[in-house]
Amino acid sequence: MSFKVIRSGFLSTVQDYGRLNHGEHGMSQSGVMDEHAYAWANHLLNNHFNDAVVEITFGGLVLEAQVATFIAVTGADLQFTINDQPAQMWRGLQIHKGDVLRWGNPRSGVRAYLAVKDGFDTAVLFDSRSVNLRENIGAKLVEGNTLPCKAVDEATYRFIPPQYIPHYNQSIVLRILPAYQFNDFSVNQRDLFFNQDYTVTNANDRTGCRLSGAPIASSKERMISEGISYGCVEIATDGLPIILLKDTPSIGGYPKIGTVFTLDLAKLAQSQPNTKLRFKLIDMHQAQKQRKQFNQFFQIGF
Numbered sequence: 001m002s003f004k005v006i007r008s009g010f011l012s013t014v015q016d017y018g019r020l021n022h023g024e025h026g027m028s029q030s031g032v033m034d035e036h037a038y039a040w041a042n043h044l045l046n047n048h049f050n051d052a053v054v055e056i057t058f059g060g061l062v063l064e065a066q067v068a069t070f071i072a073v074t075g076a077d078l079q080f081t082i083n084d085q086p087a088q089m090w091r092g093l094q095i096h097k098g099d100v101l102r103w104g105n106p107r108s109g110v111r112a113y114l115a116v117k118d119g120f121d122t123a124v125l126f127d128s129r130s131v132n133l134r135e136n137i138g139a140k141l142v143e144g145n146t147l148p149c150k151a152v153d154e155a156t157y158r159f160i161p162p163q164y165i166p167h168y169n170q171s172i173v174l175r176i177l178p179a180y181q182f183n184d185f186s187v188n189q190r191d192l193f194f195n196q197d198y199t200v201t202n203a204n205d206r207t208g209c210r211l212s213g214a215p216i217a218s219s220k221e222r223m224i225s226e227g228i229s230y231g232c233v234e235i236a237t238d239g240l241p242i243i244l245l246k247d248t249p250s251i252g253g254y255p256k257i258g259t260v261f262t263l264d265l266a267k268l269a270q271s272q273p274n275t276k277l278r279f280k281l282i283d284m285h286q287a288q289k290q291r292k293q294f295n296q297f298f299q300i301g302f
Contacts, residue, residue: 001066001067001069001148001151002146002147002148002149003063003064003065003066003067003101003116003146003147003149004063004064004066004144004145004146004147005061005062005063005141005142005145005146005147006062006063006064006100006143007060007061007062007143008060008140008141008142008143008145009056009057009058009060009061009103009141010057010058010059010060011058011140012054012055012057012060013054013055013130013131013133013138013141014053014054014120014129014130014131014138014141015030015031015032015033015038015055015129016031016032016051016052016053016119016128016129016130017035017038017049017128018031018032018128018130018246019031019126019127019128019130019137020128022126023227023250026249026250026251027135027137027250028132028134028135028248028249028250029229029230029246029247029248030128030131030135030137031128031130032053032055032113032130032246033111033245033265033266033269034075034266034269034270035262035263035265036263036266037074037075037111037113037166037270038053038055038074038075038115039298039300040072040090040160041073041074041075041114041115042072042115042119042298043158043298044072044074044090044091044115044157044158044159044160045070045071045072045115045117045155045157045158046155046156046157047115047117047119048119049298049299049301051115051118051119052120052122052129052130053113053114053115053116053120054114054120054141054147055112055113056075056078056103056111056112056113056114057110057111058106058110059078059103059104059105060104060105061101061102061141062100062101062102063100063101063102063147064098064099064100064101065096065097065098065101066097066098066146067095067097067150067151068095068097068151068152069094069095069116069117069149069150069151070092070093070094070095070116070117070152071092071095071114071115071116071117072090072091072092072093072114072115072157073089073090073093073112073113073114073115074089074090074115074160075089075109075111075112075113076106076107076108076112076168076270077089077106077107077108077109077112078104078105078106078107078112079103079104079105079107080101080103080104080112081101081102081104082095082100082101082102083100084102087101089112090159090160090165091157091158091160092155092157092158092159101114106272108167108168108169108270109168109169109272110269110270110271110272111269111270116147116149117150118149118150118152119149120147120148120149121148121149122138122147122148123138125138132247133206133247134206134207135247166266166267166270168270171197171275171277172264172267172268172271172275172276172277172278173264173277173278173279174243174260174261174264174267174268174280175260175261175264175279175280175281175282175287176233176257176258176259176261176279176280176281176282177258177259177261177284177287178257178281179233179256179257179258179259181218181220181255181256181257182257182258184218184219185216185218185219185235185255185257186217189218190216190257192216194278194279194281196213196214197213197276197277198211198212198213198241198276198279199211199212199213199274199275199276199277200268200271200272200273200274200277201273202273204271204273205245206245206246207244207245207247207248207249208242208243208244209242209243209245209268210240210242211241211243211277212240213240215238215239215240216239216257217239218235218255218257220255223253223255224253225251225252225253226251226252226253227250227251228244228250228251228252228256229248230244230245230248230262231244231245231259231261231265232244232252232256232258232260233256233257233258233259233260234252234254235255235256235257242254243260243265243268245265245268245269258279258281261282262291263291263294
């Protein structure tokens, strides 16, 4: 039983929480870009937190249900319809065999998430169902593909309180923790970094996001490549930040001023080009407390 891909759209891939145990082999973390929308999609269906979903970037995806089941759609407003009728997001929905699900152009945000009851049963590669095109792990959806899943006639599902539904068409603030190279930037350069509006550029994908703005300088002119991770804020040779995202390589050679708090990266995942962005520091204990609360609510744990 499955969903059949009628039209693939711009970029749609299967993702789960990520490939977390293969960094020593040079593999990226992978996984969903917007953890907040993903976690809610599975939570609304009483799924396991790591169940696989479809990440739909900029819309255009059309699926035909070949099974009766329950779904939830969260994330960006991509004009989601069922049988050409507007359908609700951020809640569980019953789907019947033959229903056609369609995502159009973005009204707000960038990435929508389709969860199905008990998750999509695609191939597990290196302990994850997440597709990573840069590393040739899995492939994006194309016309004719099928997405295996279980048939479900009855299920309980949840509604999300309205205050937890994010608004994506606005400037964002990313909280960062200082990196060990933080003090390689002078006080004046750090002030410039924290007291300006950066702009999200078109160079923005699952690997990283380049920002435009006033450049800053580091005392380190040369660096040997070293380990890097999801959320690192590198300062490139032009003095402008690059925020590393889910499919980033495991090593890099730019100085790092800090690391974005993981829960804030969901905002960046939904930011279209020309979005305004600012950075601010966050205390480690505050970050740990908020991370713990999020993990406990969504029962995230390995």
